[in-house]
Amino acid sequence: xxxxxxxxxxxxxxxxxxxxxxxRNTQFSIDSRSLQxxxxxxxxxxxxxxxxxxxxxxLESGAAGCIIAADKKQVxxxxxxxxxxxxxxxxxxxxxxxxxxxxxAWRAQFSYPVIGITGSVGKTSTKELLAHILTQHGxxxxxxxxxxxxxxxxxxxxxxxxSSHDIAVFEMGIAKRGxxxxxxxxxxxxxxxxxxxxxxxxxxxxSLNDIALEKRDIxxxxxxxxxxxxxxxxxxxxxxxxxxxxxxxxxxxxxxxxARKINAEGSCISFLLKLYKKKHAITLNRPHVGxxxxxxxxxxxxxxxxxxxxxxxxAIQNAPEVSGRFEQRPLKKARGIVINDCYNANPESMKAAxxxxxxxxxxxxxxxxxxxxxxxxxNSPFWHRQLGRFLRKVPSLKQVILVGxxxxxxxxxxxTGVSATRVATWQQAVEVLExxxxxxxxxxxxxSLGVGLGNLVQEISLDKNKTAHISA
Numbered sequence: 494x495x496x497x498x499x500x501x502x503x504x505x506x507x508x509x510x511x512x513x514x515x516x517r518n519t520q521f522s523i524d525s526r527s528l529q530x531x532x533x534x535x536x537x538x539x540x541x542x543x544x545x546x547x548x549x550x551x552l553e554s555g556a557a558g559c560i561i562a563a564d565k566k567q568v569x570x571x572x573x574x575x576x577x578x579x580x581x582x583x584x585x586x587x588x589x590x591x592x593x594x595x596x597x598a599w600r601a602q603f604s605y606p607v608i609g610i611t612g613s614v615g616k617t618s619t620k621e622l623l624a625h626i627l628t629q630h631g632x633x634x635x636x637x638x639x640x641x642x643x644x645x646x647x648x649x650x651x652x653x654x655x656s657s658h659d660i661a662v663f664e665m666g667i668a669k670r671g672x673x674x675x676x677x678x679x680x681x682x683x684x685x686x687x688x689x690x691x692x693x694x695x696x697x698x699x700s701l702n703d704i705a706l707e708k709r710d711i712x713x714x715x716x717x718x719x720x721x722x723x724x725x726x727x728x729x730x731x732x733x734x735x736x737x738x739x740x741x742x743x744x745x746x747x748x749x750x751x752a753r754k755i756n757a758e759g760s761c762i763s764f765l766l767k768l769y770k771k772k773h774a775i776t777l778n779r780p781h782v783g784x785x786x787x788x789x790x791x792x793x794x795x796x797x798x799x800x801x802x803x804x805x806x807x808a809i810q811n812a813p814e815v816s817g818r819f820e821q822r823p824l825k826k827a828r829g830i831v832i833n834d835c836y837n838a839n840p841e842s843m844k845a846a847x848x849x850x851x852x853x854x855x856x857x858x859x860x861x862x863x864x865x866x867x868x869x870x871x872n873s874p875f876w877h878r879q880l881g882r883f884l885r886k887v888p889s890l891k892q893v894i895l896v897g898x899x900x901x902x903x904x905x906x907x908x909t910g911v912s913a914t915r916v917a918t919w920q921q922a923v924e925v926l927e928x929x930x931x932x933x934x935x936x937x938x939x940x941s942l943g944v945g946l947g948n949l950v951q952e953i954s955l956d957k958n959k960t961a962h963i964s965a
Contacts, residue, residue: 766788782849
């Protein structure tokens with residue numbers, strides 16, 4: 494399997510190879526800032542930046558070549574002709590379309606299992622956990638980087654697939670109608686997981702029923718050997734007729750993979766994992782119920798891939814933390830912990846994080862920094878009011894810092910006894926928080942990515958590799 498002239502001309506139409514020095518191990522990049530020496534640069538035209546502006550720069554800094562639009566090949570006029578002769582230079586009518594076509598053609602060369610993961614909550618954590626289990630089983634896994642779950646991100650990750658891998662695990666995220674069908678056509682998963690359906694990207698996807706319908710399109714290109722994995726606790730997924738085998742996970746006894754006797758206490762959560770007919774006692778080192786359901790989803794997929802139960806049980810109990818997902822870091826200016834759960838937020842994940850905070854028994858002062866939940870559409874005021882009401886179930890929390898505009902609805906519905914300060918930006922939240930920190934504090938930071946609370950976490954916490962402690 495080589496990225497060569499035969500592959501390019503088979504995958505793309507109206508393609509021209511101006512210079513044909515092909516690198517041995519081809520990697521691709523669309524970002525001049527992160528491009529590595531030897532990468533092939535694909536010059537995409539974005540809303541703000543045109544990648545063709547950086548063609549000369551990337552070639553001079555060590556790129557193996559570039560793919561550019563035919564109507565913009567004049568950008569090569571400023572490049573040393575001697576340098577060009579040592580590069581791979583390809584022109585196409587549309588670089589974005591070429592990226593997709595190359596990825597589709599590259600994916601078609603591989604017959605090993607490809608696992609696709611989608612859902613309103615838990616995609617990245619489930620992906621990382623499944624990869625961890627498979628690695629512990631001795632498999633060579635390729636998984637999508639971070640949250641590169643869009644059509645562009647998935648295309649770049651598919652082009653990283655190699656015959657030396659045993660399994661691929663890809664996260665698939667959508668924000669608009671019709672996107673999942675496109676991603677499924679690109680990834681062609683042999684097994685796919687829907688972690689859950691929740692109130693996320695409602696401005697682009699619509700109601701919960703609409704979201705479920707879109708998410709189920711991850712199964713659209715299944716073959717007769719493909720298996721779907723769904724959250725069986727949600728009727729919106731389980732009470733549906735599928736044209737392929739489906740395995741269900743959840744807390745209900747109707748599921749093939751179950752979590753029974755879930756108990757969050759202190760900084761841990763325990764449950765009885767029922768993996769088909771076998772039962773295993775599990776303890777996870779965070780009190781978040783979402784971690785239980787991520788474990789169920791990953792365990793189900795691993796079981797279907799032939800991983801022994803003992804390996805699954807050991808792996809899910811020593812899984813590494815995922816950045817921004819209830820990740821614990823030590824505070825800088827006080828003794829205590831900041832819980833970084835601010836990669837994203839919707840009503841379901843916000844409630845789960847607050848319940849996990851409540852379950853932690855500590856003498857440390859608890860503070861929550863809560864940002865806007867974006868993408869909820871016309872129902873946004875309702876869900877932010879509900880967040881305020883929900884804080885009645887978190888009686889140990891007495892101080893809240895609200896960040897953004899939408900949380901004004903939350904402020905109006907906070908329970909008696911909760912002190913709240915609302916600010917517009919994360920920078921202002923840092924100033925307020927530093928004044929409120931006690932000698933020992935436990936700080937939960939939760940909000941949508943667009944609010945920028947990850948910057949706040951960086952300001953108030955030490956390196957995540959340092960040990961974090963609070964008093965019981």
